[in-house]
Amino acid sequence: MRKYSDLIGQTFDIPTKEFKIVNNELHFHKINLIEIIKIYGTPLRLSYLPKIAENIQYAEKIFNDAIRKNKYAGNYTYTYCTKSSHFRFIIEEVLSNGSHIETSSAYDISIVWSMFFSGNLSKSHYIICNGFKHSLYVQKVTELLNADFKNCLPILDNVHEIDYYRQNVLKDFKVGIRIAADEAPDSSFHTSRLGMQYNDIISFYKEKIEGTKAKLKMLHFFINTGINDTAYYWSELNRFIYKYCELKKICPDLDSFNIGGGFPVKNNLYCDYDYPYMAKQIIENIQWMCKKNHVPVPNIFTEFGNFTVGESGAILYSVMDQKVQNDKELWYMVNGSFITHIPDIWGSNEKYILLPVNRWNSPYHKVSLGGLTCDSMDYYDSERHTEEVFLPQYDKNETLHLGFFHTGAYQEALGGYGGIQHCLIPAPKHIIIDKDKNGNTRHKLFAPEQESSSMMKILGY
Numbered sequence: 354m355r356k357y358s359d360l361i362g363q364t365f366d367i368p369t370k371e372f373k374i375v376n377n378e379l380h381f382h383k384i385n386l387i388e389i390i391k392i393y394g395t396p397l398r399l400s401y402l403p404k405i406a407e408n409i410q411y412a413e414k415i416f417n418d419a420i421r422k423n424k425y426a427g428n429y430t431y432t433y434c435t436k437s438s439h440f441r442f443i444i445e446e447v448l449s450n451g452s453h454i455e456t457s458s459a460y461d462i463s464i465v466w467s468m469f470f471s472g473n474l475s476k477s478h479y480i481i482c483n484g485f486k487h488s489l490y491v492q493k494v495t496e497l498l499n500a501d502f503k504n505c506l507p508i509l510d511n512v513h514e515i516d517y518y519r520q521n522v523l524k525d526f527k528v529g530i531r532i533a534a535d536e537a538p539d540s541s542f543h544t545s546r547l548g549m550q551y552n553d554i555i556s557f558y559k560e561k562i563e564g565t566k567a568k569l570k571m572l573h574f575f576i577n578t579g580i581n582d583t584a585y586y587w588s589e590l591n592r593f594i595y596k597y598c599e600l601k602k603i604c605p606d607l608d609s610f611n612i613g614g615g616f617p618v619k620n621n622l623y624c625d626y627d628y629p630y631m632a633k634q635i636i637e638n639i640q641w642m643c644k645k646n647h648v649p650v651p652n653i654f655t656e657f658g659n660f661t662v663g664e665s666g667a668i669l670y671s672v673m674d675q676k677v678q679n680d681k682e683l684w685y686m687v688n689g690s691f692i693t694h695i696p697d698i699w700g701s702n703e704k705y706i707l708l709p710v711n712r713w714n715s716p717y718h719k720v721s722l723g724g725l726t727c728d729s730m731d732y733y734d735s736e737r738h739t740e741e742v743f744l745p746q747y748d749k750n751e752t753l754h755l756g757f758f759h760t761g762a763y764q765e766a767l768g769g770y771g772g773i774q775h776c777l778i779p780a781p782k783h784i785i786i787d788k789d790k791n792g793n794t795r796h797k798l799f800a801p802e803q804e805s806s807s808m809m810k811i812l813g814y
């Protein structure tokens with residue numbers, strides 16, 4: 354019978370940059386995962402920090418290459434959208450690679466202060482404050498502005514937000530405006546609820562910003578469906594650059610254009626997303642439109658979340674048993690839950706790279722993976738490239754382990770971490786993998802598996 358390695362070999366070029374098979378076992382960034390499982394067991398969440406540095410440096414390189422090649426007269430700034438993973442070790446890694454920060458809520462500002470007091474962040478870092486802001490959030494942003502975080506930029510989400518800053522910020526301060534994007538043609542609604550209406554922006558600037566302490570520095574937008582080579586993306590981008598040009602003619606302080614997040618990550622082994630091409634197209638479009646409108650080009654900001662941390666994460670499970678439920682369906686029961694550990698699988702039908710950790714020389718068959726909760730939707734049965742899942746055959750004498758890869762963004766923020774989850778499935782053990790100064794890999798436990806006692810306490814027992 355054909356082996357699992359034959360199946361993968363005929364579909365993909367493996368080894369890839371991240372994955373390699375050695376003696377029928379999977380190595381992820383040269384780490385033998387079966388050795389990690391022997392030490393820590395499963396279910397196991399892992400964060401591989403060097404990938405964060407690599408992706409930040411890569412984005413900086415491709416945008417700066419495009420800037421240089423086009424003799425573009427602006428610069429590029431990388432900011433990290435904290436909501437994609439708030440862990441301290443992630444934020445430290447991001448900052449140590451020269452990134453700046455984008456916040457989404459009042460509670461993010463505590464992270465800013467913590468990083469400031471620990472010396473990881475200075476008062477000249479960009480702190481881009483996004484989101485619809487309730488009173489606590491505007492207060493916290495004002496505290497930063499009054500404490501001389503000179504590149505803290507509230508991005509105004511509606512016409513009222515500015516009033517609080519104008520009353521309470523003591524000196525001149527910088528602001529941005531978020532433009533509400535039109536949604537993709539297949540969306541159930543037409544315009545995003547986030548940001549200000551396209552047609553209101555000029556009058557808003559004249560009424561509430563011009564001639565006041567507030568200095569409009571940045572125009573911001575975010576396209577929900579990501580940065581893609583589609584007519585929809587390019588037409589939205591061009592509309593927003595046009596608005597930048599219109600505003601620039603009446604607002605000399607304006608010099609920055611923030612294109613938000615939206616660089617994708619690899620969610621199957623075959624990925625043909627052309628990152629350098631997209632960076633180049635963005636720079637060229639902005640340059641072309643500014644030239645046509647006789648305004649200087651803006652500095653470019655991005656806020657990549659998924660791209661920064663997604664590929665640093667993985668979660669490993671073991672197959673505990675198999676269940677044949679009818680003539681056609683074979684279930685592998687894993688020792689964790691997709692609903693709670695990788696909620697995007699359940700909530701937004703997201704796909705991830707799924708690979709067995711061991712037994713690559715075993716025959717394979719089609720399976721459905723079942724999670725530990727009783728919810729019928731706690732399953733995974735199709736991959737991006739096949740709409741099916743194939744894995745090595747079950748053998749009770751040799752446990753099959755498997756991994757979901759590139760799960761580092763949003764999953765704890767959505768599924769919860771250490772709280773109460775469906776069927777009281779605990780948060781899995783979590784390790785950090787890093788490299789020392791000599792490039793040697795090292796790993797350490799970040800958090801043990803959540804204990805029943807912590808749940809009982811939350812529940813009032």
Ligand SMILES: Cc1ncc(COP(=O)(O)O)c(C=O)c1O
Pocket residue numbers: 434437455483575579613614615616656657658659660762
């Ligand atoms: C304003 C803003 N910026 C950046 C991001 C990050 O997007 P991504 O993770 O797709 O890069 C988001 C995500 O929702 C966002 O709302």
